[in-house]
Every structure is written in C-alpha cells, then in structure tokens.
Amino acid sequence: MPKPVVSESARRRRRPTKSGMVLSEELIVRTALRMLREHGSAGLTVRRLGIALGADPSTLYRYFTGMDDLTLAIGDMLIGRAMADWHGTGDWRADLRELGLRIHAAYLEHPQAAVLTANRISGKSHEVAADEAILGLLRGAGFPDRDVVRIYHAFIDMTLAFAALDAASLALPEEARAADEEIWQATYARLPAATHPNIAAVAPLLVAGMNDSAYPAALEMLLGSAESHLTAGPGAA
Amino acid sequence: MPKPVVSESARRRRRPTKSGMVLSEELIVRTALRMLREHGSAGLTVRRLGIALGADPSTLYRYFTGMDDLTLAIGDMLIGRAMADWHGTGDWRADLRELGLRIHAAYLEHPQAAVLTANRISGKSHEVAADEAILGLLRGAGFPDRDVVRIYHAFIDMTLAFAALDAASLALPEEARAADEEIWQATYARLPAATHPNIAAVAPLLVAGMNDSAYPAALEMLLGSAESHLTAGPGAA
DNA sequence: CTTCATACGTCAATGGTGTTGGCATAAGCT
C-alpha cells in the first residue's frame, strides 16, 4: 500500500511503542530536528530516528509516506517557528524586513535541516500562512498586483536562497567543514601574488569577512528598490 | 589507505579497463555529469558510474578519495564551463553582470549537478580563476579593498544562492517535481478567498510568474547599488 | 462490561548504497 498514512487529526488509537513512548507527527519531527543537529545533515536516517524514538524504523511509515514527506514536515516546522508571535506594525517595509530576517534566522538555527528543506515547497499550513502574510503586506502597501507578485517572488526566493546557502556552510561542520576550511586556508590564503595578484591583495579581508551572511545587505537593497518603485508611481518602468 | 589518490598530472600508467576504456579524471567527471542529467540528482552512484565507464566501481577510488571529492570536481567543471572563452571588456559593471549570468546559466544547464555542488567550496583551479577574475574587476574599477571584498562577497554568494535555488526546482522533475507542481495547483491555486484573500487575489499572476528566475533583477540591483557607492566616493557609508 | 474490527507497532526480508583490503597484471622506467 503506497499511502497508508492517516492524517494527524484523524489519528485515534495511540499505542505506546515497545519502549513506552507515544508517537505523534510533532514528536517525530522534533526528534528528527534534534538528530539533524547532533549528527549532521546526513545523520538523519530512518533507522536512527527509529532508535531515538524507541520504535521500529518501519513504524515511521505510519506517519509519513517516506523520507521526503518527513523532510517537508521538518521544513514547515522551521517556517512555523519563524512566524510564531509575529505581528505586523503597519509599516510594510519594516514588517517585510522583519519577516525576511526571521525566516532566514529560523533556518540558520537548524542549518542541517535547512539544507534539506530550504528549496522545497511543502504546501503545509505554516508555509501558506507566511506567503499569505507577505502578499498581504505588499498589497496593503498599495502595490499593483503585478508588482506585488514580482516583489514577492524576488523576496521569498532571495530569502530562501540565502538561507540555503548560509545554512550549507554552517551545516558542513559535522561532515566536511573542516575540509572546506582547510581548503580556504591552504589554497586561497596562500596563493602567490605572482599568479593571483587580486586574491593575494585582499586575502586577509576575505578571511575576515566571508563568515558573515550577505543577506541583510541584499535584503535592504531589495526593499529600497521596491520602495522607490512605489513612490515613482505605477507608470514607472 | 585513506588517500591513495595520485594527482592527475602525476598519472603515468594508464591501463585500459576491462571493457577497453581508458579512464581519466576528465572522462569520469564528464560521465558523471551525463548520468546526473539522465538519472536525476539521486541517480549518481558509484556503482552506476562504474557500469557506465565499463569499470569496477572501486576503480573510481583511484581517482577520487570518495563521492564527496568527485562532487567537488563536478562543481569545478561547471565553473570552468562558465568561464570558458570569457574576456573582460573593460566595463566592470557589464563584465560583472556577464560573469554572474554565465555562472548562473552554467549551473542551470546541469541542475541536478548544481544541486549537489552549488554550495561547496572546491578550491580547484576553475573556481579560483573565477574568484581572481571577479576581484580583479572590482579592484580595477577603483573600489577600495574593503568594498571590493564586501561586493565580491555579496555577488558570489547571491549568484551561487540563486543558482542553487533555481537549480533545485529544475532538478526535482525526476524525483518530486510532479509532487511540488501538484501541491502548487492543488493547494495555492485553490485557496478560498475567505481564509487567504491575498493569495487568492493574485493566484493567476503567481502561477504565471513563479517559473522565471528572480536572479537577473536581483543582480542588477546589486550592481546599481555598488556603482552608486563608487561614484559617491569612499567617504559615503 | 464484553465484544469486535482494525490501527498501529513489530518483524523479517529485499535490493540498493559507499567504501575498503587483498590480489594480480600490465605499464613504463632503467
């Protein structure tokens, strides 16, 4: 049976696992998040997750159709955390900035999970809520629908793209950050000025600055561009 | 022996494989790229790659220390293709735009490969060459070193981030694009205006526009911001 | 309070994966 999974709300009989633990989607996803943090983004396996839950691995297929489905659920939980307690202030630009930074931060708080999920569409409740909020801010600001969609698109893609990229370098540690770090020190920082004059000239600055995310600056540019377009009126290109 | 791999240049004895094929790093990477295109981003396995090359899977470990090393080599080849035949024109802004679009395009030409490699640092030759070129353009434009590094950082991260994101949606087809597409149609396009007024209002525009990349617009904003900062002089914030 | 259908946890098995150590042979230097 390909899809024997019953929805969480329709779940009635909750039988404790052999070790006495009572399962739920929520518990499984939270456990998966913890495992990702502890064992790295490649450390989440059905077997290990089963062990961590004190349940047989195959039990998880009663809750998710497969690893992919679980992945989407993890991503939706991250967005949910970003949106928790969020309230608009009425200033669309400030609100949009806050929202972007929140989403970015929520992903970076679980980099190993972010790597797996940041570029997937889940269609689950929290994701939809975030999109509705963003579109609402832009429409409330008075943008015509064409611009709403264009700005929304750039905003959400850029946010997720940076989240994925920044998370990737944070997520490596458990598996290969040491290697990448070593590459950086061994290769870039020691290139001779004769063959690579430009890299050599700014090497110290590169080493110092490459650890910070470029997202906040990029976001500000996006918001600034949008605002100038708004004040210029709908006629402007 | 953990690292028995000899460098490509030091390779002397080239013994043909059982099926008569003579291996090389180049050939292996090109074959891997073809397999990624044909079988999707999860379709690249050491065993399959071995079969495609007419060689035993374990033979590949004479050329790469492991799957991860092969992945980095694939990424470097993509950058190499982006940089092939590139020549600066002297107009730093046009050159930078051209370079960004080339890299972005090179990744999107092999989305399945891009997904695996876009957020890794390889330190291999083509990657270093690209970085040297970008830094050279900015320094040649007259930016002070601090700004060179800041702009370089935003430029390369944004380019790779969008490449990864855009590639991800292109790469899904073989595995889960159908699912994501279905989510889009089934969930977003049919949300009732009562609960999600903003999504419902712009749904048709969303469907129409979400397939194009937001990268070109974002890149232009970055370049514009940099240029205005340059003309404003080093004293400007 | 008892009965009953079945939801859900468990078991066992399948066919995949990356990776390694030992072996033998042919390549290319001297």
Place this chain on the structure above:
DNA sequence: AGCTTATGCCAACACCATTGACGTATGAAG
C-alpha cells in the same frame, strides 16, 4: 629484458530506505 608498482578487479562489510505480513492492544459499539 627485467623489475617495481600503479592501477584495475574482486569480494566483502556495514549501512541505507522501503515493504508486506502479522499479531496485539485499543477505542468504539452494543
């Protein structure tokens, strides 16, 4: 022509996701 050793092959290991059959505890029905 002979020797070293690089390099391709083989067999084995541990792990992976996923599935189908099975039995039992569970919650509802009477």
